[in-house]
Amino acid sequence: MPRVAKLLSARAVASLSKQEGYHAVGGVQGLYLQVRGGGASWVLRATVNGKRRDIGLGSYRDLSLERARECASEYRGLIVTGLDPVKEREQKREAARLAAASRISFSEAAERCVESKRSGWRNVKHAAQWTATLTTYAHPVIGNLPVAEVTTAQVLQVLEPIWREKHETATRLRGRVEEILDWASARGYRTGDNPARWRGHLDTLLPQISRAKLVKHHPALPYRELAAFMQELRGCAGMAARGLEFLILNGNRSREVRGATWQEIDFTTRIWTIPAERMKGKKEHRIPLSDASMRLLQDLPRFEGTDLVFPSAQNRGEISDMTLIAVLRRMGRTDITVHGFRSTFRDWAAEVTTYPSEMAEIALAHRIGSKVELAYRRGDMIEKRRHMMDEWDVFCAALSDSSRWHYQLRTMVRLSSWPNRFRTRPQPISCVSGERVS
Numbered sequence: 001m002p003r004v005a006k007l008l009s010a011r012a013v014a015s016l017s018k019q020e021g022y023h024a025v026g027g028v029q030g031l032y033l034q035v036r037g038g039g040a041s042w043v044l045r046a047t048v049n050g051k052r053r054d055i056g057l058g059s060y061r062d063l064s065l066e067r068a069r070e071c072a073s074e075y076r077g078l079i080v081t082g083l084d085p086v087k088e089r090e091q092k093r094e095a096a097r098l099a100a101a102s103r104i105s106f107s108e109a110a111e112r113c114v115e116s117k118r119s120g121w122r123n124v125k126h127a128a129q130w131t132a133t134l135t136t137y138a139h140p141v142i143g144n145l146p147v148a149e150v151t152t153a154q155v156l157q158v159l160e161p162i163w164r165e166k167h168e169t170a171t172r173l174r175g176r177v178e179e180i181l182d183w184a185s186a187r188g189y190r191t192g193d194n195p196a197r198w199r200g201h202l203d204t205l206l207p208q209i210s211r212a213k214l215v216k217h218h219p220a221l222p223y224r225e226l227a228a229f230m231q232e233l234r235g236c237a238g239m240a241a242r243g244l245e246f247l248i249l250n251g252n253r254s255r256e257v258r259g260a261t262w263q264e265i266d267f268t269t270r271i272w273t274i275p276a277e278r279m280k281g282k283k284e285h286r287i288p289l290s291d292a293s294m295r296l297l298q299d300l301p302r303f304e305g306t307d308l309v310f311p312s313a314q315n316r317g318e319i320s321d322m323t324l325i326a327v328l329r330r331m332g333r334t335d336i337t338v339h340g341f342r343s344t345f346r347d348w349a350a351e352v353t354t355y356p357s358e359m360a361e362i363a364l365a366h367r368i369g370s371k372v373e374l375a376y377r378r379g380d381m382i383e384k385r386r387h388m389m390d391e392w393d394v395f396c397a398a399l400s401d402s403s404r405w406h407y408q409l410r411t412m413v414r415l416s417s418w419p420n421r422f423r424t425r426p427q428p429i430s431c432v433s434g435e436r437v438s
Contacts, residue, residue: 022034041057042068046076105143109181220343223395226395236330243258243323252287254339263307272289285380346360
């Protein structure tokens with residue numbers, strides 16, 4: 001039987017803390033106070049897996065005699081069960097370190113998520129929009145919380161204050177929070193269901209808001225006022241004004257015109273081919289260029305160091321969307337938007353012409369038909385659309401009486417040459433009033 005050490009009091013141990021050597025303190029077999037080099041620490045001497053080991057428990061200053069005995073007793077219990085207390089302690093420390101490393105806040109997770117998505121976004125504004133909505137509405141509520149601890153109640157606390165008054169913003173915010181939490185789960189920062197998911201979860205907790213009441217169309221210029229507007233626009237100088245004119249003539253989105261390059265334009269076939277990566281629908285789009293579009297392009301200067309058709313005057317880079325909007329503001333037109341001219345074109349095609357609606361939709365690069373129809377549709381009606389864009393060209397310039405009758409004559413010629421199935425309105429149409437001319 002091993003000799004049992006005398007049970008020492010805290011005062012007795014304190015008197016030994018300055019004497020070099022190992023001092024058995026009793027209470028737990030093998031517990032010693034080790035004094036060496038002016039320092040004192042607790043040591044448990046034990047046999048682990050057949051080997052004699054001195055296991056450090058901690059400093060005498062940091063660990064009381066009572067706590068040292070508790071630790072020694074706990075380690076003795078592990079040894080009896082066949083475990084190595086040193087390895088167990090190291091594993092706990094590693095687990096704690098990993099837990100601390102994975103304990104990131106929601107705001108940090110949001111920042112990393114946005115950064116991971118940045119390269120995949122077509123529009124550089126997306127990152128700024130994400131950051132703005134999260135900073136305004138989410139971070140004040142859950143920004144400092146560990147992302148692993150975000151719950152449904154906290155997501156509701158973010159969304160409910162703006163769900164009715166700013167429903168569109170709230171809807172986008174919910175989707176962004178959901179994506180951030182999905183990203184955190186994929187990275188191992190959280191587990192369990194996503195508390196920001198909509199279907200079968202938040203859709204049962206938040207009131208349904210009719211989207212029909214929320215739709216806000218881009219303010220558009222009435223097509224009857226277009227000719228006068230175009231005459232004024234053509235009197236404006238500057239690359240942005242020419243870009244806006246080109247946009248109207250071809251029914252484009254802003255970024256399609258701002259990023260246009262000379263390589264995309266075939267002057268022989270008079271076709272502008274916009275590559276898929278610059279289109280919203282990620283599908284190549286061809287546009288037949290009218291006479292006015294061709295004249296506009298031929299009159300434009302070309303600059304060294306850039307292939308852009310409408311480069312910025314400052315750095316020869318791509319002009320911004322606000323630059324086109326600024327043209328409208330200088331014209332005093334705060335009542336309309338750049339994007340609204342696509343609606344102007346669509347209204348004209350529906351109200352004034354007899355072209356099939358699908359042709360106008362293709363001209364606007366809208367997706368038409370079901371997935372099956374899209375799978376079988378290969379053509380883009382390019383030559384038929386050329387007639388339509390030529391008429392749109394004339395309509396845009398038809399301000400004088402002679403121009404009006406020129407437009408009406410072109411309309412009659414076109415209708416007389418088309419197959420019967422397209423000749424549904426044989427009378428010429430006034431380009432200003434939109435009414436039939438007898």
